[in-house]
Amino acid sequence: MTIPASEMEGHAVPPLGESEEGVAGKVAGRSPTQLAMARFRADKLSMISFYVSCFVVFAAVASPILVKIGVFDPDGLNQDKLNTDLGGIPHGAFGGVSWSHPLGLTPGNGEDLLSRLSFSMTYSLGIALTGTLITVLIGVVLGIISGFSGGFVDATVGRFIDLTLSFPQTMMLLALAAPTVLLIRKDVSELPLLGFLENPDLANGLFVVIILSAFGWPPVARVVRGQVLSIREREFIEAAKLIGASRKRLYFKEVLPNVWAPILVYTTLLIPAYISAEAAFSFLGVGIKPPTPTLGNILRDSVSWTTADPTYFFLPGIVLALTVVAFNLVGDGARDALDPKTHR
Amino acid sequence: MVAYIIRRLIAGVVLLVVMSIVTFALFFASPIDPAQFACGKNCSPAMKAQTAASMGYDDNFFAQWGKFAKGVFVGRDFPDDPKLKITAPETIAHCAAPCLGYSKERTSTVTDLIKQTMPVSLSIAVVAFAFWIIGGVLLGVIAALKRGTLIDRGLVGLSLVLYAFPTFFIGLLLLKFVAIQWNWVPVPEYTPIAEGGITGWLSSLLLPAITLAVFFMAGYVRMTRAFVLESLSEDYVRTARAKGLPKRTVTFKHALRAALTPIVTMAGLDFAGLMGGAIITESVFNYPGLGKLAVAANTDFDLPTLVGLVILLASFVIIANIIVDVLYAVIDPRVRLS
Numbered sequence: 001m002t003i004p005a006s007e008m009e010g011h012a013v014p015p016l017g018e019s020e021e022g023v024a025g026k027v028a029g030r031s032p033t034q035l036a037m038a039r040f041r042a043d044k045l046s047m048i049s050f051y052v053s054c055f056v057v058f059a060a061v062a063s064p065i066l067v068k069i070g071v072f073d074p075d076g077l078n079q080d081k082l083n084t085d086l087g088g089i090p091h092g093a094f095g096g097v098s099w100s101h102p103l104g105l106t107p108g109n110g111e112d113l114l115s116r117l118s119f120s121m122t123y124s125l126g127i128a129l130t131g132t133l134i135t136v137l138i139g140v141v142l143g144i145i146s147g148f149s150g151g152f153v154d155a156t157v158g159r160f161i162d163l164t165l166s167f168p169q170t171m172m173l174l175a176l177a178a179p180t181v182l183l184i185r186k187d188v189s190e191l192p193l194l195g196f197l198e199n200p201d202l203a204n205g206l207f208v209v210i211i212l213s214a215f216g217w218p219p220v221a222r223v224v225r226g227q228v229l230s231i232r233e234r235e236f237i238e239a240a241k242l243i244g245a246s247r248k249r250l251y252f253k254e255v256l257p258n259v260w261a262p263i264l265v266y267t268t269l270l271i272p273a274y275i276s277a278e279a280a281f282s283f284l285g286v287g288i289k290p291p292t293p294t295l296g297n298i299l300r301d302s303v304s305w306t307t308a309d310p311t312y313f314f315l316p317g318i319v320l321a322l323t324v325v326a327f328n329l330v331g332d333g334a335r336d337a338l339d340p341k342t343h344r
Numbered sequence: 345m346v347a348y349i350i351r352r353l354i355a356g357v358v359l360l361v362v363m364s365i366v367t368f369a370l371f372f373a374s375p376i377d378p379a380q381f382a383c384g385k386n387c388s389p390a391m392k393a394q395t396a397a398s399m400g401y402d403d404n405f406f407a408q409w410g411k412f413a414k415g416v417f418v419g420r421d422f423p424d425d426p427k428l429k430i431t432a433p434e435t436i437a438h439c440a441a442p443c444l445g446y447s448k449e450r451t452s453t454v455t456d457l458i459k460q461t462m463p464v465s466l467s468i469a470v471v472a473f474a475f476w477i478i479g480g481v482l483l484g485v486i487a488a489l490k491r492g493t494l495i496d497r498g499l500v501g502l503s504l505v506l507y508a509f510p511t512f513f514i515g516l517l518l519l520k521f522v523a524i525q526w527n528w529v530p531v532p533e534y535t536p537i538a539e540g541g542i543t544g545w546l547s548s549l550l551l552p553a554i555t556l557a558v559f560f561m562a563g564y565v566r567m568t569r570a571f572v573l574e575s576l577s578e579d580y581v582r583t584a585r586a587k588g589l590p591k592r593t594v595t596f597k598h599a600l601r602a603a604l605t606p607i608v609t610m611a612g613l614d615f616a617g618l619m620g621g622a623i624i625t626e627s628v629f630n631y632p633g634l635g636k637l638a639v640a641a642n643t644d645f646d647l648p649t650l651v652g653l654v655i656l657l658a659s660f661v662i663i664a665n666i667i668v669d670v671l672y673a674v675i676d677p678r679v680r681l682s
Contacts (some may be wrong), residue, residue: 159359162665166363168657170623170635172370174642175650179374186375276510280624283512284639299513306520317513324508 039337046333052326060121072115075291106301107309111291117319120293127205127287127294128274131212136267138213139220144251144259146221147228154225161218169215170284177286181207204288208281212274220266227259261338268331272324279320295320345673352666361413363658368409371651381449381645399448399648412651415443444652449644454652457637464534465633468556468625469618471549475557476564477611483561484568485600491573499565507562515555515628523551534631552629556622560614567610571603578602605675609668616664619657 030038040046066072106113146157181203189197197203231237232255240254275295281287282296283303290297298316306313379396380387387395396402400411411420419441439446444454487499506514523531535548575581576599584594623635630636634653641649 162359162662163363163366166359166658166661166665167367168617168654168661171638171650171654171657174623174638175654176370176374177642178645179376183375272508276508279510280512283510283624284627299510303512303516306516307525317509320510320513321505321508325504328504328508 036334036337040333043333043336045329046337049326049329049333052322053330056121056323056326057125059118060125063115063119063122067115067119072119073112074115074119074293075111107305107312113312113315116293116298117295117316120295120298121323123201123205123288123292124275124278124295125271127208127212127278128271131209131216131274132267132270134209134213135216135270136220136263139217140224140256140259140263142217143221143224144228144255147225148232148251148255150232157221157225161221164215164218167215169211170280172215173211173281173286174284176211177207180210201288201292204286208278208287211281212277216270216274220263220270223262223266224259227262228255231255231258265331265335265338268327268334272327272331275327276320276324295323348673349666349670352669356662356666359662360655360659363662364413364655365409367651367654367658368405368412371647372405372408376645381647383448395448399446412445415439415445417441419443444656445648447641447646447649449641449646450649454649457649458634458652458656461632461634461637463536464631465622465626465635466619467534467545467549468552468622468631468633469615471546471553472556472560472618472622473611473615475553476560479557480561480564481568481600481607484565485572485595487565487569488572488576489595496569500569503562503565506558511555511559511622511624512628514558515552515625518551518555519629532629532631552622552625552631555628556618556625564607564610568603568607571606572599575599575602605672608675609672612664612668612671613661616660617657619660 040050063072067074106116142157142160146154181200184197184203184206185200189195189203197206237250237254240250245254278287278294279296279299282294282300285300287296288294290301295316299320302312302316379392379399379401383392383395393402400408403411414420419439420443421438439453439455442455444458446453447457450457483499483503487496490496519532522528529547529550532548532551535544537545540548578599581594581598584598589598622633623638625631626633626635627639634657637649638653640646641653
């Protein structure tokens with residue numbers, strides 16, 4: 001997935017005709033990164049998805065502040081706006097849509113849905129991003145080491161990957177949830193600097209992140225290893241070895257910059273996968289619990305109002321799907337931009 | 345070839361042993377006392393100690409694992425006490441040869457529990473598999489052939505959107521609207537072949553299988569499309585076209601044939617994973633399969649059942665991996681076994 005050398009030369013070296021005339025100043029060389037970004041920008045769908053993703057990230061960052069200054073109120077119960085005769089369904093059309101509650105209220109509790117959905121992004125994205133970061137970190141380090149060293153180290157990492165992949169992830173998630181969260185809240189939180197883990201939301205969130213990254217790294221390691229296998233044989237590695245570069249330098253200064261393209265693509269595709277994984281975990285009752293909102297636990301609550309309050313059933317699902325599609329398309333766009341050979 | 349298969353089998357067995365040890369270690373290190381839950385409410389310390397002894401929880405880690413491993417091959421008794429076997433044989437629960445443990449909460453061997461729930465999970469897996477393979481590959485080929493047209497964009501877009509909705513959302517949508525609100529199909533309830541015949545069995549699996557298939561199909565449409573596009577641009581496809589072969593032959597015999605290899609690999613592994621029960625789909629439709637059993641076992645901390653299930657599912661995946669690797673070599677003559 002690296003950018004072919006021929007292409008880099010084609011753009012970096014000014015065309016012969018012009019350089020003969022001596023107007024080198026007019027022809028600016030463009031780096032492969034600039035080329036990829038230009039290709040990404042030229043794709044309308046990718047750009048729209050990019051803006052949607054940015055908006056989601058903005059909501060995730062801004063929501064805690066907006067909650068703090070009182071614009072959003074995700075936990076306030078507006079019981080007076082619910083129709084108690086109908087089992088707590090909000091008054092008014094479309095699940096109680098009004099100026100003060102643009103997306104309506106949650107039936108039963110009467111919380112403002114817009115506040116909850118927006119604030120849920122903070123937790124859902126937080127979990128997805130942390131999980132992705134740890135997954136990619138483990139995968140990249142193990143992939144580079146295993147691909148570069150070969151032999152015994154490679155075989156060991158390979159078996160370790162087989163072992164990890166053989167575990168049924170969802171079942172492990174279910175089985176380990178209660179004991180692990182208990183362990184985190186009771187024992188781990190007593191360690192210095194980790195006292196904040198006594199907070200149930202953070203402990204539950206941490207558990208989801210642990211499960212996601214513990215079972216998510218093998219594919220990353222495999223992809224990186226495959227790339228490293230071919231890079232290992234290139235001349236510049238030979239040269240670096242000859243001048244006596246240390247292992248650390250070889251791994252992270254010589255090899256890593258050459259595999260960042262597939263890593264970047266994989267990272268952008270992991271984020272949406274982890275956002276939907278968090279939702280699936282919530283449905284099974286694992287993860288951050290209400291009243292703290294996550295996309296998953298809002299959905300878990302909303303699915304019991306399918307026909308009684310369709311607005312509340314469909315809105316969270318659509319928001320989740322939009323977010324996941326947008327991040328996925330950004331990932332696809334990044335792949336196409338970084339590797340012009342792939343066809344859509 | 346035979347040497348390769350034997351080598352893979354040995355590696356698989358080693359992997360299974362290591363994985364069962366890791367599973368045991370994970371549950372052993374858990375701060376939750378399994379004897380407490382096996383003993384139930386109103387449990388006195390003496391009763392708890394007795395339960396721990398009868399289930400073998402008072403042993404050290406390696407002894408527990410050793411007993412489990414022995415039970416898989418020769419079976420074991422709970423409690424494993426030769427004296428009691430003579431004086432009061434009715435208090436002993438015997439767990440026959442492939443013994444994966446004994447669940448005190450469910451007063452049944454884990455093997456029996458699996459035997460009861462496995463057919464449900466397997467049925468859902470088989471029907472869903474048929475749906476998503478046929479649908480996914482067919483739509484993927486169509487999208488590849490109509491590349492760049494509205495049909496292609498529509499198919500790829502639709503698969504992306506469907507993939508973005510969580511499984512339980514789609515499942516509930518089908519259940520609450522298609523079955524309950526609009527009454528298009530009866531509310532699904534699992535009927536074995538013995539009771540409802542093939543049609544009854546199939547129609548009872550329709551909605552859960554569609555739910556699962558939608559999730560997998562999305563990926564397969566995109567994958568098939570990419571692989572077919574790749575092989576369509578190969579030289580041998582151009583050769584086939586140039587020598588005047590009919591379009592259908594070129595598409596299916598030349599292009600699709602080469603694209604099928606990676607799809608078979610993926611499909612084999614996905615199917616193996618599904619055999620272990622689609623936890624979410626089974627929960628949504630309330631089907632008594634392996635996944636539902638796992639959820640229930642987790643609710644009351646039924647440790648033996650959980651451990652047995654995890655090890656069973658892992659062995660499915662490991663076996664499927666070996667089969668797929670061997671199949672790969674059979675399908676694709678270029679693959680060299682090393």
